[in-house]
Amino acid sequence: MEIVYALAIGILAGAGVWLLLRPRTFQVLIGLTLLSYATNIFIFGMGRLALHRAPIIDTANAPVDPQLYADPVPQALVLTAIVIGFATTALFLVVVLALRGLSGTDHVDGQEPDA
Amino acid sequence: MNAILRHLVVLPVLVPLVAGAAMFFLAEARRTVRVSFAVVSVLTQLSVAIGLLYLTSDAAPYIWPEGVGVYAIGGWPAPFGIVLVVDRLSAVMLTLGAIVALATLIYSVAQWDRPGQPFHSLFQFLTMGLNGAFLTGDLFNLFVFFEVLLAASYGLLLRGGGAPRVKWGLHYIAVNLTASFFFLIGVALIYGMAGTLNMADLAGRAAALAPQDRALFDAGAAILGIAFLIKAASWPLNFWLPGAYSIATAPVAAAFAMMTKVGFYAVLRLGTLLQEYETLGAALFYIGLATLVSGTIGMLAAKHLARLVAYSVLASMGTLLASLGLRVEALTTPVLYYLIVSVLTTCTFFMLTGMTDRTRVTDTPSSAETRATEADAEPVYVAYGIKQPSMHESDEDVGIAIPAAMAFLGMIFVCCALLVSGLPPLPGFLAKFALLSTVVHSVAADSAPVSIWVLCSTIVLSGFASLIALSRIGMRLFWSVAARTTPRLRLLEAAPVAALVLLCLGLTVAIEPVTRYLGEAARSLHEPDTYIRTVLSQETRREQQGGPRP
Numbered sequence: 001m002e003i004v005y006a007l008a009i010g011i012l013a014g015a016g017v018w019l020l021l022r023p024r025t026f027q028v029l030i031g032l033t034l035l036s037y038a039t040n041i042f043i044f045g046m047g048r049l050a051l052h053r054a055p056i057i058d059t060a061n062a063p064v065d066p067q068l069y070a071d072p073v074p075q076a077l078v079l080t081a082i083v084i085g086f087a088t089t090a091l092f093l094v095v096v097l098a099l100r101g102l103s104g105t106d107h108v109d110g111q112e113p114d115a
Numbered sequence: 116m117n118a119i120l121r122h123l124v125v126l127p128v129l130v131p132l133v134a135g136a137a138m139f140f141l142a143e144a145r146r147t148v149r150v151s152f153a154v155v156s157v158l159t160q161l162s163v164a165i166g167l168l169y170l171t172s173d174a175a176p177y178i179w180p181e182g183v184g185v186y187a188i189g190g191w192p193a194p195f196g197i198v199l200v201v202d203r204l205s206a207v208m209l210t211l212g213a214i215v216a217l218a219t220l221i222y223s224v225a226q227w228d229r230p231g232q233p234f235h236s237l238f239q240f241l242t243m244g245l246n247g248a249f250l251t252g253d254l255f256n257l258f259v260f261f262e263v264l265l266a267a268s269y270g271l272l273l274r275g276g277g278a279p280r281v282k283w284g285l286h287y288i289a290v291n292l293t294a295s296f297f298f299l300i301g302v303a304l305i306y307g308m309a310g311t312l313n314m315a316d317l318a319g320r321a322a323a324l325a326p327q328d329r330a331l332f333d334a335g336a337a338i339l340g341i342a343f344l345i346k347a348a349s350w351p352l353n354f355w356l357p358g359a360y361s362i363a364t365a366p367v368a369a370a371f372a373m374m375t376k377v378g379f380y381a382v383l384r385l386g387t388l389l390q391e392y393e394t395l396g397a398a399l400f401y402i403g404l405a406t407l408v409s410g411t412i413g414m415l416a417a418k419h420l421a422r423l424v425a426y427s428v429l430a431s432m433g434t435l436l437a438s439l440g441l442r443v444e445a446l447t448t449p450v451l452y453y454l455i456v457s458v459l460t461t462c463t464f465f466m467l468t469g470m471t472d473r474t475r476v477t478d479t480p481s482s483a484e485t486r487a488t489e490a491d492a493e494p495v496y497v498a499y500g501i502k503q504p505s506m507h508e509s510d511e512d513v514g515i516a517i518p519a520a521m522a523f524l525g526m527i528f529v530c531c532a533l534l535v536s537g538l539p540p541l542p543g544f545l546a547k548f549a550l551l552s553t554v555v556h557s558v559a560a561d562s563a564p565v566s567i568w569v570l571c572s573t574i575v576l577s578g579f580a581s582l583i584a585l586s587r588i589g590m591r592l593f594w595s596v597a598a599r600t601t602p603r604l605r606l607l608e609a610a611p612v613a614a615l616v617l618l619c620l621g622l623t624v625a626i627e628p629v630t631r632y633l634g635e636a637a638r639s640l641h642e643p644d645t646y647i648r649t650v651l652s653q654e655t656r657r658e659q660q661g662g663p664r665p
Contacts, residue, residue: 020289046307073312089292092285095285
């Protein structure tokens with residue numbers, strides 16, 4: 001599972017960086033989105049990958065063995081990161097549309113390089 | 116009484132949040148109510164910040180005897196709960212931020228907050244993010260507050276519209292979003308290795324890490340450092356800044372004066388807490404030097420005043436980072452003094468550019484171009500169903516105009532030039548002098564004097580170059596009489612600018628008490644044990660009783 005997970009992060013981040021460096025605003029937008037996916041999965045992975053472990057401790061059957069539970073903190077962090085990343089990317093989309101409308105081109109510099 | 120005063124720590128975050136949110140519920144027409152909300156909020160923040168400044172000092176040992184105040188937001192003790200921590204450095208930064216906010220707010224009321232967008236709400240959220248970033252004792256909340264202030268800054272930067280602003284806004288957002296992902300990756304790595312996000316707890320755990328974990332932890336810290344350095348506009352991660360800052364409206368750019376300093380604050384705070392200086396220092400020195408040089412070259416090349424001021428931000432950031440990179444503890448006090456002066460200078464100077472821009476009659480090519488694109492863009496605004504905003508502010512008069520406008524502008528310009536280039540009698544001189552003399556005096560103790568002489572000569576040469584650049588632009592602005600008009604200056608615009616210059620003069624006079632306080636702040640920075648002990652202490656936990664217990 002770890003190798004699949006690591007590959008997924010690597011491919012998402014690589015594709016994200018590649019698109020981020022492209023000259024078209026929509027490519028940059030998708031690049032940022034992919035990069036945010038990679039980051040979010042990475043944060044989740046930092047809580048260690050494990051199957052069949054709940055992040056919420058059930059105090060009913062005490063004594064509690066922490067070994068049986070997943071770390072809830074990265075899951076909380078990743079929720080916050082998703083919300084913030086999604087909101088700022090949505091704002092970026094608005095700016096992309098505004099630039100397209102104002103400059104008539106989808107180049108990030110607002111003008112074609114040879115124009 | 117003491118119990119109430121303890122709650123002061125949370126006010127700099129709460130007050131702007133409540134004020135900013137409440138303004139959304141006010142009808143568009145009720146501008147006076149909105150403005151008074153904003154002014155009251157910023158005044159409250161300023162008085163709270165000054166209160167914290169006093170309470171963390173040695174003069175008031177009865178609440179926080181060690182000068183470090185901890186506030187557990189949810190009543191849960193650190194390191195499990197989220198804490199706000201105020202120490203002397205935080206208090207200084209809060210006060211500085213509140214002063215800048217007050218000045219820019221009053222300035223903006225004169226005319227800049229007119230077009231419909233929620234300027235005042237965004238402005239409040241910007242101050243909330245700044246205050247939160249200075250107060251938080253938790254790495255992930257530092258990220259959240261960074262995002263709060265960045266989200267507000269995106270909106271503020273785009274104010275006024277027009278193609279150039281949207282273009283530079285796009286670059287600014289893209290760079291800062293990428294920096295945020297760096298931030299998150301760094302935080303995740305650090306959490307994965309050390310198992311905590313509380314900065315005080317982190318300091319102890321980082322020291323106790325196993326060697327194989329240490330490598331990944333250092334990688335996380337380095338990635339985090341890159342994120343901070345992007346925000347602090349250090350070379351080569353600073354090409355977004357001159358365009359974005361020079362295209363923003365004057366009060367927005369002035370309010371941004373504080374934002375690059377947040378990145379610097381984070382580097383300083385975590386660098387001292389995690390004792391990362393040994394690995395960080397050498398690189399920081401060269402990065403700072405390169406930033407200083409690039410800023411200076413940019414100042415020499417700038418044709419417009421706003422661009423020149425934006426590059427002077429880079430030069431000041433370079434000076435700060437390079438001085439920090441020398442790893443001389445005695446340097447922290449002059450560095451902090453320089454930081455205060457440079458924030459006030461940048462703020463004043465950006466507000467001045469808003470007023471000198473109105474002296475221009477003949478269109479420069481760039482603004483003619485802007486108008487052409489604006490005309491092209493008209494159908495777009497129609498399509499979106501909004502009124503087309505004007506790049507050029509209306510001449511509608513608000514309040515009292517002040518006499519002798521040109522003389523006033525010239526005086527302020529001279530003061531700003533003295534501040535940037537570091538000439539007496541304004542504190543730019545004292546700041547650079549204190550910095551250089553401390554650097555030179557540390558020669559005997561340091562083993563690498565070459566870097567010291569390189570830094571000294573670069574700072575002096577940069578000051579000289581900025582003097583040349585500023586005199587050239589000043590002559591063109593004020594002495595080339597052709598095609599200039601005298602603008603009508605409103606009292607509301609002129610007063611905050613004059614007040615900031617007077618405050619700078621005050622900093623010269625009061626250098627002794629100010630540096631004494633900053634010295635204490637620097638001392639507690641370099642002895643982080645007090646900070647760590649107070650945040651994690653049992654006493655803090657007992658004080659917080661009454662909240663939910665784990």
